[in-house]
Amino acid sequence: MSMLREKIASRTARVGIIGLGYVGLPLAVAFAKAGFPVTGIDIDGNKVTQINAGKSYIQDVSSHELHTLREQGKLQATSDFTVLQELDTVSICVPTPLSKTKDPDISFIASVTSKIAEHLHAEQLIVLESTTYPGTTEEFILPELTAKGLQVGVDFYLAFSPERLDPGNPHYTAQNIPKIIGGITPACTAMAQALYSQAMQKVIPVSSAKTAEMVKLLENTFRAVNIALVNEIAIMCDRLEIDVWEVIEAAATKPFGFMPFYPGPGWGGHCIPVDPFYLSWKLKTLNYKARFIELAAEVNTHMPLYVVTKLADILNEHQKSIKGSKILMLGVTYKRDVSDVRESPALDILRILQQKGANLSFYDPYVQRLEEASAHWVPLTEQTLAGADCVVIVTDHQQVDYKFVVEHAPLILDTRNATKEVRTGREKIRLL
Ligand SMILES: NC(=O)c1ccc[n+]([C@@H]2O[C@H](COP(=O)([O-])OP(=O)(O)OC[C@H]3O[C@@H](n4cnc5c(N)ncnc54)[C@H](O)[C@@H]3O)[C@@H](O)[C@H]2O)c1
Structure with missing residues (x-):
């Protein structure tokens, strides 16, 4: 030995x-x-x-x-x-x-x-x-x-x-x-x-080492592509006036051949929005275009703008514009129950809303300061919820009391289906 x-x-x-x-x-x-x-x-x-x-x-x-x-x-x-x-x-x-x-x-x-x-x-x-x-x-x-x-x-x-x-x-x-x-x-x-x-x-x-490198890229490209697919399905369901969350829940009862992915405000973190580009870059050097990767990126990076458009429509129904409206964002990290904001779609949404003149604040149990966007942290209280024109749920942290949010917010855009258990009959909640 x-x-x-x-x-x-x-x-x-x-x-x-x-x-x-x-x-x-x-x-x-x-x-x-x-x-x-x-x-x-x-x-x-x-x-x-x-x-x-x-x-x-x-x-x-x-x-x-x-x-x-x-x-x-x-x-x-x-x-x-x-x-x-x-x-x-x-x-x-x-x-x-x-x-x-x-x-x-x-x-x-x-x-x-x-x-x-x-x-x-x-x-x-x-x-x-x-x-x-x-x-x-x-x-x-x-x-x-x-x-x-x-x-x-x-x-x-x-x-x-x-x-x-x-x-x-x-x-x-x-x-x-x-x-x-x-x-x-x-x-x-x-x-x-x-x-x-x-x-x-x-x-x-x-x-080989090369095989091991490719295993990781397959795993993360698989996620990137499926997230994009379900995001596009969400956009289609919206046009068709079908609840995408109900569709996924029902499809997920199939015991084989289907794995549920959920739509959301985009993609984030240090891995999923980054790793597939390592693969497409390498393939470019071999004169091959990684089409699925590029399409997935196109759909996923468009989602923050889609959220803002949806928000503009909701405010419009209430005779309000994004400019001057008080928007309270719930959750700014890239996924639930973590404190990481790297590549978080929340940052893109905040940037677009800021350009459009919204009055921005956020609540996140894991993040109290955001250097990447000009929104200030507020506590989650009756006053902060009631004082907002619209509350946008971007990250569905499990420790947030969504019943409390639904009770006090005047209008909610829920991009994660976080209000699922508490929204029956609530007209003021819109889903992605
Ligand atoms: N974060 C995840 O969930 C995750 C999951 C799977 C794979 N990865 C991959 O793992 C790798 C690391 O990611 P991470 O999230 O831990 O990054 P990170 O930024 O959290 O940590 C990287 C660390 O490396 C240090 N560092 C930078 N340059 C250095 C140098 N020259 N010498 C010594 N230290 C240096 C930094 O100070 C930092 O502490 C990346 O390739 C990432 O894609 C990350």
Whole structure:
């Protein structure tokens, strides 16, 4: 058995995680809880300080958990990349955003790859977890790591393992979401599989890094396309004067061949509106147009404007215009029960309403300040609800009392069917 294999089996391998955000911190905690000594590396000094003080800034990781791991000496954080030379395994969890022109921005991966290459040593395992286009691990990372003469699959190991975390989901965590792994060589896959099976319940090896990269993009493109499909069905139902929510509920009784997706004000988060563009960009370089991805983007990015049009119609029926109307938005995060506003359609809706001269406020139990839009937070009270011309429900957080909202708001546009249980016979509620 190789030395690295032995260290992994005895859980003495020094595990490193680069990028301690929504993905990296839960992963670091999962390995530390499995008993490995874990070192997190992040350029954000504030995050490093908080972790070392046992304070969590990620909703799905408790400070109590961090504190315990700190006391046990299982977890530490640093901004010093020279620690890489002491680490046996390194998982990369840095952002992979889009540029302004919607092309992949892999500059974060590039930056950490050069740091890793600088300190790479024999018997080290490197795993990329950031979502990216098929070929990144093999075509982009591998050449830099082999430049000094170390041989992949023999001296060191390189693999891709997509992160499939679902923030805010209490049932599926880093430990129990099955982990896909694809190495550059079979030995790389086996080494990464050996490591991840120590901390995760199920590991699924695939034949290559490229396959593993594509698995993630299939999953998220599947979601993007189905969200777009159901959004378009919602628009069609509106024209046909049919309740789309009733249609979906009834269709979902089919025990096979149908999986319910729900319409909404658009798409959001760091993944679904971003990842499919990584795939379409790669295909463009191969002279192929990813039509479903482009169409899904067109439909989903149009939804915020659709919501505003719907709102204008509702106000119009009450002899009001958007300009000057008091609009209270309920929920600004991209999905329910999380505090993340990245790419949230709420931001687009607020921007359009602001341009049209609306008087904007918002309530969200998870967010009290919005730097991305000029709306101020208000508490959810009888007065704030009654004082609005229209309340727009954009995120259906479970802790909001929708009965209370329905009782006091004069007019409601519900883009998420959040008022389902409390709206019988209420004329003042409109659905998407
Ligand atoms: N957030 C999710 O739900 C989710 C789910 C699945 C996959 N992903 C993917 O995981 C990756 C990370 O996403 P995230 O949401 O955790 O991002 P994030 O922004 O929450 O965290 C990234 C962290 O990397 C750090 N960082 C940036 N550049 C660095 C560098 N050069 N060296 C060290 N640290 C650096 C940042 O300071 C930040 O703490 C992305 O590719 C994303 O697409 C995210």
